[in-house]
Each structure stands twice: as structure tokens, then as C-alpha cells.
């Protein structure tokens with residue numbers, strides 16, 4: 001954001017925030033740790049992941065508890081019941097919370113230190129709720145429920161997400177919510193998938209299209225021949241289970257997919273984007289319009305691929321304060337053109353943020369990581385999210401400090 005103050009053109013400095021688990025911090029050490037992150041590391045803010053992303057976390061540098069056996073999909077806060085009063089579901093507090101509300105303690109202490117605070121809210125990926133309530137999940141063309149994926153067309157899912165956002169922005173001192181996994185996700189989103197099949201992106205897409213009663217009902221209301229589309233996918237999948245098909249191996253590009261089933265597929269793709277856009281609009285209404293907090297949305301390095309999960313990039317530009325793209329596994333020289341593309345699509349009205357992973361798991365070495373950092377600086381992105389704290393090696397903390405000083409110089 002650019003501001004004109006007293007005739008001087010001021011450009012806000014780039015924001016650098018750290019993404020961490022509340023489990024990284026011991027309650028009695030939080031204040032001093034957050035002070036250090038702000039004053040010694042030079043960070044502007046901290047972003048807390050609110051739902052457990054897997055069943056086991058190895059946090060070698062957490063302040064207590066290196067191995068955390070968790071309940072995947074459970075949250076690190078105590079939901080306020082009244083928000084979910086007339087709904088069949090509410091967030092499930094992680095067993096790790098005990099009687100405490102770790103998110104409350106962490107966000108309040110971080111705020112006292114002067115750090116900006118945000119929460120990462122996972123939307124349509126939830127194996128815990130999906131298993132308890134299969135009727136809320138994606139049902140594919142073969143009739144199989146994909147229990148780890150919630151369907152964004154389901155009215156209960158939509159209401160649940162809006163209420164959870166309301167619970168978060170009213171009960172915690174947050175500046176922003178980072179929405180993740182919003183839209184029609186795919187089967188391979190699960191880390192636990194075991195199969196002998198190679199599942200290329202197109203096959204993943206075919207396997208995960210939703211034909212639940214709500215998706216079908218919406219399609220019928222729009223006079224889409226949804227049963228024809230479903231039957232086409234069913235036939236493709238039955239073939240794919242025998243041997244790889246041409247379509248399952250083809251690139252997942254709009255031009256190929258919109259033409260299928262004599263254009264009926266195009267209508268379905270547009271319908272899905274409208275479903276996700278209207279859900280996003282409701283979330284923005286709750287978070288930004290009612291409670292004046294910022295909304296960050298997970299984007300893609302290649303914005304032209306957003307349709308695959310049902311996100312309309314032009315609606316995203318209209319609704320979100322910021323788009324966050326992930327530089328995981330991206331070669332440093334590929335990053336600048338991707339950032340440039342995102343700027344072209346989202347303009348200067350929507351902030352562009354980049355998530356960087358200071359770990360040898362995702363970049364070959366420190367030099368490659370710092371090359372990514374420099375690319376962010378040269379492309380003048382608005383913010384950087386550095387992912388990991390307790391989950392990192394101590395030596396990688398130096399990478400983080402070096403990144404902050406580079407970005408702030």
C-alpha cells in the first residue's frame with residue numbers, strides 16, 4: 001500500500017512474518033521468545049497454524065515436546081460454542097490443548113510484544129470432520145466419498161467456515177486470517193495416500209470431481225446436464241483403473257477440459273468457480289467487512305491454474321487483500337517470472353505475498369534459499385511468510401535471520 005502523508009510519498013516497507021505452530025512455544029517462555037523474534041530477528045509478525053496438519057509432528061527446536069502425536073484436523077483453540085449453536089459440526093479442539101486455549105495465550109502474548117498476528121485457517125481439508133460427517137464431503141463420479149475433503153457447495157460446510165472465521169476474529173487479537181485449502185481440492189491432498197498407481201494431475205482431477213447432492217442440485221438449477229458429465233468421468237475412471245488413458249495423462253489445462261462433453265464441462269467449471277467465489281465473498285464479509293481484519297488467500301505460482309480448485313482469479317483479485325503464493329520446491333530462477341505473472345493478474349490493489357521454506361527439504365541449500373529471498377525483494381512483493389520455527393534445525397534459524405535482514409535492507 002502506498003500512502004501520501006504530508007506531501008511525502010511513503011512506501012510501506014515489506015512485511016516479514018513467521019509461520020509457526022502454537023506447539024512450538026512453551027507458555028512460560030512465549031513473551032521472551034516473541035520479544036526475541038521481534039527485536040533480534042526483526043520480524044513484523046507471526047502467523048499461527050490453527051489446525052494440526054498431520055498425525056505426528058517432529059519439532060526438534062520446540063520449547064517443549066519434540067514429538068507431537070496429534071489429531072489431524074483438530075484445532076489449537078477452544079471454539080466458542082455459541083458460534084456453532086444450530087450447526088451439526090464445530091471445530092474439534094486438539095487433545096494437546098488440554099484445558100488451555102493455546103491460541104489465546106499465543107496471540108495475546110504476541111500482540112503484547114508488538115508483533116502483528118494472523119491465523120492460518122484451513123477450509124476444505126478436514127479428515128476429522130469428514131470422517132464423522134461423510135455427508136459433508138466430496139462424492140466423486142464413482143460415488144465414492146473422499147472423506148478428507150469437505151465440499152464447498154455444502155451449505156453446512158459453508159456456514160461452518162463463516163462461523164469459524166467469526167469465532168476467530170472476535171475472540172483473538174488478529175490482524176489477518178490466511179485462508180488455505182479453499183475450493184475443490186483433490187485426492188492427493190492427503191499425505192497418507194498409499195497406492196500402486198501413478199496419479200498425474202489430470203487423473204487426480206478426474207478422481208476428485210464432486211457430484212454430491214448439493215453440487216448436482218446447483219447444476220440442475222442451471223440446466224447443466226450433470227449426469228452426462230458424471231457418466232463421462234465414470235467411464236474415464238473405469239478405463240484409468242485398467243490402463244492409463246489419454247485424458248488422464250494430458251496436461252490439466254483449461255482449453256482441454258472446457259471442451260469435454262460438448263461444452264457441458266465448461267458450464268460445470270464455471271458453476272464450481274461461482275460456488276467457491278460466493279463462499280469466499282461470505283468469508284470476506286465476516287472477516288473484513290464486519291470485523292475489519294485482512295483476508296489473505298492461498299494462490300498459485302501459476303495463477304492460470306487456479307480454476308483447477310474452483311477459484312476465479314478475477315474474483316480473488318476483487319475480494320482478497322492479499323494473495324499468498326508458495327515457493328516450495330521452486331528453483332530460484334523460476335520464481336521471478338512466476339511473481340511477475342501474479343503481479344500482472346492481481347495488479348497492485350491486491351498485495352502479493354510469498355511463502356518461503358528455509359529448509360533443505362525444499363531448497364537445496366542456503367544460497368538457493370537466499371536467491372529466492374532476493375527474487376522476492378527484486379520483484380517488490382508486499383510480504384514474505386517464512387514457514388517454520390520449532391520444526392526447523394537451529395542452523396536454519398540463521399537463514400531466517402539473514403532473510404529478514406536482506407528483505408529489510
Ligand SMILES: [Zn+2]
Nearest residue numbers: 151210212215
Ligand atoms: Zn459437492
